[in-house]
Amino acid sequence: MGPVFGNVLDAGTGTARIPIALTQLRPEWKLTCIDLSANMLKVGAQNVEKARVRSQINLELIDAKAMPYPDNSFDMVISNSIIHHLPDPLPFLREVRRVLKPNGAIFLRDLLRPETREIRDNLVELYAADCNSHQKQLFSDSLQAAFTLDEIETMVESARLEGLRIYESSDRHWTAERVWM
Numbered sequence: 001m002g003p004v005f006g007n008v009l010d011a012g013t014g015t016a017r018i019p020i021a022l023t024q025l026r027p028e029w030k031l032t033c034i035d036l037s038a039n040m041l042k043v044g045a046q047n048v049e050k051a052r053v054r055s056q057i058n059l060e061l062i063d064a065k066a067m068p069y070p071d072n073s074f075d076m077v078i079s080n081s082i083i084h085h086l087p088d089p090l091p092f093l094r095e096v097r098r099v100l101k102p103n104g105a106i107f108l109r110d111l112l113r114p115e116t117r118e119i120r121d122n123l124v125e126l127y128a129a130d131c132n133s134h135q136k137q138l139f140s141d142s143l144q145a146a147f148t149l150d151e152i153e154t155m156v157e158s159a160r161l162e163g164l165r166i167y168e169s170s171d172r173h174w175t176a177e178r179v180w181m
Helices: 017-025 038-051 090-099 117-128 133-145 149-158
Strands: 007-011 030-035 057-061 074-080 100-111 165-168 173-178
Touching (some): 007 017, 007 090, 017 038, 017 057, 074 090, 090 149, 100 133, 117 133, 149 165
Parallel strands (some): 007 030, 007 074, 030 057
Antiparallel strands (some): 165 173
């Protein structure tokens, strides 16, 4: 019998909401969830406890740009909204390639930088209308710090991550994915 799929890394897990949701869909998966924020991981640990999925989710304070895991450790790497926080995402993308098994699955998603200030301001009003001015500014700053599809494609190519489908997945997100091959 071949290896069982289900050893998943979530980079930039935050409060672990996505891995918790995944355990409901895929109870057989084991998720290693890393973040550089001890505060986020503290909330994540409470969420994992509450959801009763501690046997499936391991939270670790780890820098996604320099992971301690051996090469080819994971069947899949997922990450939601870490890339726009990185001044240079290339070390992270190279680490993804290193720790992922050959032909492993990838699902990366993040904000997409709007082409103009007007589009950015419209997105902030659309999605943060009920937020305070500080929260609106944070969202605006995040959109501005995000990358374009061309920039993501160039970085993915530089990291030698092959076979990814990279596309605009909403009016404010891009996605890069590769199914288990």
